[in-house]
Amino acid sequence: MPPMDSRYCVNHNSPLILYLHLFDPTHIPHAHYRYKTLFRDDAVSEPLTETLFPWDIRPSPPKVYSRGEFSLDQAVDAFDNNGWWSGEITGRLGPHHYYVYFRTTNEEIAYPSNKIKVHHEWVNGDWILSQREQPQPQPLQN
Template sequence: MPVFSKGDKVEVCSKEEGFLGSYYEATVLSSLNNNTRYKVRYKNLVEEEDQTRPLVEVVWADEVRPMPPPVIVNRADGVFSYLERVDAFDNDGWWAGSITGKQGLKYWVYFETTGDELAYDASRLRNHIEWRDYHWVSFKKRF
């Protein structure tokens, strides 16, 4: 398990029902309990009571991964292939899905976790990669 330090930019995986598998950008504020938990401040999520304040919470270490490499965050050419695995930025986080079609300048993305199929501009999509065994792994197609 990687060890993160105060100030590190990370992504936190949600394990809440309805948000399973989505990732949210955050900054590590501190490590707790011998790096088994981290206190993080989210970039895009806000507190329910005061929506001007970023949400701060304590998460388990297995819910935290480094930020993906910037070179593969967004496709430079904006072109994705049928059934290619992508992450779509929606509801303040990144959600994994597969390209199911293209209509004009928008791509249709199917999300297995929710059963939804939604259209996105290429600027809101990035190549899907997974953090496995302490390194990034690319999965071009799901099926």
């Protein structure tokens, strides 16, 4: 089971459902956000809704297409449980599967390469490759 804190918790393409208190000086502006693919733990069919503040909202990260090849210790995101989860490559399993380690849960899970993408960080208003990205990738052996 991947970690319970999705790296891109507000980056899905779901619409913001409702803005509250936008012009009320006694309240901090915030929004209710309803996910398309993440669901409440206690209601499988009901989408998860969270309250977000303006500084939490950012655009989706860029779509980066890889050749399905990743390097040891490379920062990646793995798609599992209807969301993208931040981890790092720790090994390879055959030609098309990689082990991803999640620090938050101390778990290592194998994923097919089509469920893994290069990790990006939101820095000063721009998406950049994670600082954990290897400048000289080290190829993994099967």
